[in-house]
Amino acid sequence: MSYAFDDLHVGLSAEYRKTVTETDVVLFAGLTGDNNPMHIDEEFARETRFQGRIIHGMLTASFLSSVIGMKLPGPGCIYMSQQLRFLKPVKIGDTVTARAEVAELLPEKQRVRLVTICSVRGEPVLDGEAMVWVPRR
Known part of the structure; x- marks a missing residue:
């Protein structure tokens, strides 16, 4: 799904869920070069x-x-900034739910402020906010 700026409203939200695997961690370490033993050495x-x-x-x-x-606003949007606060650790095998909710619309620049949160078993593990540019119809 993809939203144009004109389709968005405060309170609109979407989620993405992913169970993190050993392969995900190894591939991420390889892609980024972050081989911190906290992630790869049991x-x-x-x-x-x-x-x-x-x-x-x-x-x-x-x-x-x-x-x-991919969901909110979806394809065509441009990520401009993201603030993050890490609250709790996530372990291999955990299912992470990432959620974004429209908090503010800035029509003059076609920007949207989103409240962002990731949770595991209903407990927040990360929160923050994002700013994205969204095309009009």
Whole structure:
């Protein structure tokens, strides 16, 4: 689905869900070069306060790109900025729900402010807000 700027209204929302796998973490580490042992070395991570591996925070955040780029507003929008606050760790096997909700419309520049949140089992693990440009019809 794709929305034109004229179709959007405050309160409109969409979600994307993804269960994070071992393969996702390995591929993300390979693509980004972030081989922090917190993400890839169980023996190391077991000795930390998380008592095991956690997925990359930016991997969790990337699911926001999926909901924004593919659902709300969807194809054709341009991501301009994203503020993030990491709240809780995400582990391999967790299902992340990324949600975006229209918080403000700025018609003069065709921009939309979105409230963004990622959750696992209903608990927020990341929150923030995004600004996107959206084409008109």
